[in-house]
Amino acid sequence: MPRTEGTYKAQSERAAGTTTGQRPAAKRQRTKMVAPPNDYLVPERDALLTPVLECRHLGIDFGGLHAVEDLNLMVGKTEIAGLIGPNGAGKTTVFNLLTKVYQPTRGTILLDGQDTAGMDTARVSREGIARTFQNIRLFDSLSVEDNVKIGLHNQVSCGMWSGIFRMPRYWLSEKEFHDKALELLDVFHMADNATDIAGSLPYGAQRRLEIVRALATNPKLLLLDEPAAGMNPVETEELMDNIVRVRDRFQIAVLLIEHDMDLVMGICEGIVVLNFGRLIAKGTPEEIQANPQVVEAYLGKQD
Amino acid sequence: MMERLKGLSTPSRDNLVTYALVFAAWAVMQSLASAHAISSSMVGLLVPITAYVSLAISLNLVVGISGELSLGHAGFMSVGAFTGLVVAQILAPSVASGPLRLLVSMLAAGGVAALAGLVVGVPVMRLQGDYLAIVTLAFGEIIKNLLNNLYVGFDGGLHLSMTNVASLGMSGGKVLINGPQGAVGIEKLSSFMAGMLLVLFTLLVVTNLVNSRSGRAIMAVRDNRIAAESVGIDTTKYRLMAFVVAAALAGMAGALYAMNFSSIVPKKFDFNTSILILVFVVLGGMGNIRGGIISAALLTVLPEKLRFIGDFRMLIYAVVLISVMLFSNNAQVRMTLDGIRTRLARKDDDEALADGERGGGAHA
Numbered sequence: 181m182p183r184t185e186g187t188y189k190a191q192s193e194r195a196a197g198t199t200t201g202q203r204p205a206a207k208r209q210r211t212k213m214v215a216p217p218n219d220y221l222v223p224e225r226d227a228l229l230t231p232v233l234e235c236r237h238l239g240i241d242f243g244g245l246h247a248v249e250d251l252n253l254m255v256g257k258t259e260i261a262g263l264i265g266p267n268g269a270g271k272t273t274v275f276n277l278l279t280k281v282y283q284p285t286r287g288t289i290l291l292d293g294q295d296t297a298g299m300d301t302a303r304v305s306r307e308g309i310a311r312t313f314q315n316i317r318l319f320d321s322l323s324v325e326d327n328v329k330i331g332l333h334n335q336v337s338c339g340m341w342s343g344i345f346r347m348p349r350y351w352l353s354e355k356e357f358h359d360k361a362l363e364l365l366d367v368f369h370m371a372d373n374a375t376d377i378a379g380s381l382p383y384g385a386q387r388r389l390e391i392v393r394a395l396a397t398n399p400k401l402l403l404l405d406e407p408a409a410g411m412n413p414v415e416t417e418e419l420m421d422n423i424v425r426v427r428d429r430f431q432i433a434v435l436l437i438e439h440d441m442d443l444v445m446g447i448c449e450g451i452v453v454l455n456f457g458r459l460i461a462k463g464t465p466e467e468i469q470a471n472p473q474v475v476e477a478y479l480g481k482q483d
Numbered sequence: 484m485m486e487r488l489k490g491l492s493t494p495s496r497d498n499l500v501t502y503a504l505v506f507a508a509w510a511v512m513q514s515l516a517s518a519h520a521i522s523s524s525m526v527g528l529l530v531p532i533t534a535y536v537s538l539a540i541s542l543n544l545v546v547g548i549s550g551e552l553s554l555g556h557a558g559f560m561s562v563g564a565f566t567g568l569v570v571a572q573i574l575a576p577s578v579a580s581g582p583l584r585l586l587v588s589m590l591a592a593g594g595v596a597a598l599a600g601l602v603v604g605v606p607v608m609r610l611q612g613d614y615l616a617i618v619t620l621a622f623g624e625i626i627k628n629l630l631n632n633l634y635v636g637f638d639g640g641l642h643l644s645m646t647n648v649a650s651l652g653m654s655g656g657k658v659l660i661n662g663p664q665g666a667v668g669i670e671k672l673s674s675f676m677a678g679m680l681l682v683l684f685t686l687l688v689v690t691n692l693v694n695s696r697s698g699r700a701i702m703a704v705r706d707n708r709i710a711a712e713s714v715g716i717d718t719t720k721y722r723l724m725a726f727v728v729a730a731a732l733a734g735m736a737g738a739l740y741a742m743n744f745s746s747i748v749p750k751k752f753d754f755n756t757s758i759l760i761l762v763f764v765v766l767g768g769m770g771n772i773r774g775g776i777i778s779a780a781l782l783t784v785l786p787e788k789l790r791f792i793g794d795f796r797m798l799i800y801a802v803v804l805i806s807v808m809l810f811s812n813n814a815q816v817r818m819t820l821d822g823i824r825t826r827l828a829r830k831d832d833d834e835a836l837a838d839g840e841r842g843g844g845a846h847a
Contacts, residue, residue: 279713281709300712301712301713302712302715302716302717302718303715305712305713305714305715306715310713310714311713313709313710313713317707317709317710317713318706318707318710319702319703319706319707319710319711320706320707321702321706322699322702322703322706326699326702329696329699330699330700330703330711330714330716331714333696333699333700333703333714333715333716334714334715336696337696338695338696338697339697340692340695340697340724340728342695343691343692343694343695343696343697343698344687344688344691344692344695345691346691350695353696354695357696393710393714394713394714396714397714397715
């Protein structure tokens with residue numbers, strides 16, 4: 181995959197400590213959304229490419245409860261998309277459907293044009309969906325570097341026998357693991373913490389490490405489940421920069437669940453709103469903010 | 484470059500200490516034995532100690548590294564033991580060299596035990612936690628009972644039966660395994676040297692596996708199964724890998740163990756033996772390989788050393804177990820130990836600083 185250097189100089193400056201206090205969204209140009217061959221919107225630059233994710237009539241039942249019902253969704257190849265909705269709307273369930281933690285009762289999920297029916301979680305990861313979790317799930321007893329190396333599991337090959345008997349393959353693979361892990365950690369300025377134990381990291385760093393680990397799987401689509409939960413405004417702003425930087429550098433799509441509206445409205449190009457497992461609105465941040473149904477279901481609570 | 488090596492070497496440095504410990508123990512025991520400075524009962528214990536140390540290391544791979552509580556380790560030990568005995572007997576006419584025969588029969592024992600591990604592991608790996616523990620216990624008992632009813636004879640060709648000696652249909656030759664009476668007239672091929680080599684081999688396999696791509700995957704599944712799946716790790720494959728490798732190593736240790744005695748019965752490898760090995764692992768600290776080695780060696784010697792107090796020795800054994808558990812979990816003791824460790828680490832850092840090795844601050 182093309183790994184172009186990030187063009188957001190301002191962001192890297194801020195990450196280096198020169199926080200200006202200004203919202204990055206204010207500087208960012210608004211994305212124009214257009215309809216690809218199907219009737220769902222993606223950013224103009226992605227319109228002619230196969231969407232990285234397409235859900236058609238996706239649904240799952242838990243007993244008699246339709247947790248997700250008739251969900252149609254499309255995410256462009258380099259889009260940053262938001263999935264929002266009130267508590268219990270089924271947002272995380274959608275993530276679990278996409279990553280095959282649950283098998284959908286109805287509907288189709290196309291990943292980069294390929295049907296994912298019958299795949300399991302590990303297979304979907306190999307096909308290019310990476311995710312983070314609402315409640316952080318790191319390999320707590322292992323080092324930061326090992327966490328990333330485990331993310332790189334399917335990117336570097338070395339069999340059991342090569343590992344046990346330290347064949348040349350082992351040394352080559354270990355060097356590759358080490359170099360790639362540090363390169364990825366460097367994206368989030370975490371290379372200095374490589375030998376720390378993941379479970380002992382501060383909360384914000386654990387969230388970042390989870391994203392690094394997800395990126396290590398070389399995904400096409402990155403799912404972030406409430407990445408800003410528990411973060412203060414400064415950390416959230418840094419996270420926004422990081423998400424945009426990751427998208428630009430790795431040229432991947434990001435779909436995120438978030439309750440922090442500053443973050444969602446600040447960086448998402450397309451937003452879908454879920455309520456009671458059903459999609460109630462789709463569009464750009466401006467359209468979503470102006471949508472009376474959304475205001476009623478969700479933003480209306482803010483008065 | 485220096486920094487990179489330093490970063491990589493943290494687990495290796497830890498392993499080096501373990502290897503050094505094993506070599507030191509080997510040297511000390513070897514010289515004591517050859518100088519006749521230890522009792523004959525102690526000399527007789529040398530091979531069992533090495534077998535138990537190997538078993539503790541291999542069970543640590545399942546319990547500590549893979550995080551699955553297995554209660555049937557003795558089953559794989561017995562599969563290896565009887566395979567090893569049969570192979571050694573079959574080879575007896577053709578291979579004169581004892582050590583070579585031991586090596587081949589241990590390798591065969593490892594292979595067959597691995598196969599048994601695979602057969603048991605495939606259904607067992609569908610389970611987790613307590614359920615897995617109970618099913619491994621059951622499989623351990625099944626293996627014991629199968630071997631209790633196994634009759635093997637050799638008269639140029641191999642004869643197997645599950646009913647009695649008569650049904651073997653032997654023409655002359657020798658009955659190698661006689662059901663519940665086990666194997667008798669075993670040729671003593673095991674030696675302390677072979678035992679120490681097995682310990683080193685087991686240690687090498689386990690530590691190398693742990694510090695490789697496969698080992699990281701095994702530990703990832705242990706730490707967080709859901710996260711491991713989400714990064715594309717086939718969790719069943721890696722849990723099974725740990726289980727089968729441990730079974731193979733247990734089989735080799737079983738063969739070594741069996742060929743140290745003149746006779747051995749399947750009953751020897753019952754649930755109590757599985758628990759004994761588990762006690763070594765738990766007492767040494769789950770996942771702590773060096774701790775497991777030390778506790779296996781000490782706890783094998785302890786009952787022998789306590790023989791002079793007769794029936795009370797198992798009482799003392801239990802008291803020692805309980806006090807070590809309490810002592811090592813005591814907050815005060817832990818704080819003291821941590822304090823010593825930090826002080827030592829600081830000393831190391833100061834020395835490194837003095838040596839001017841502390842470049843880019845990789846450990847800052």
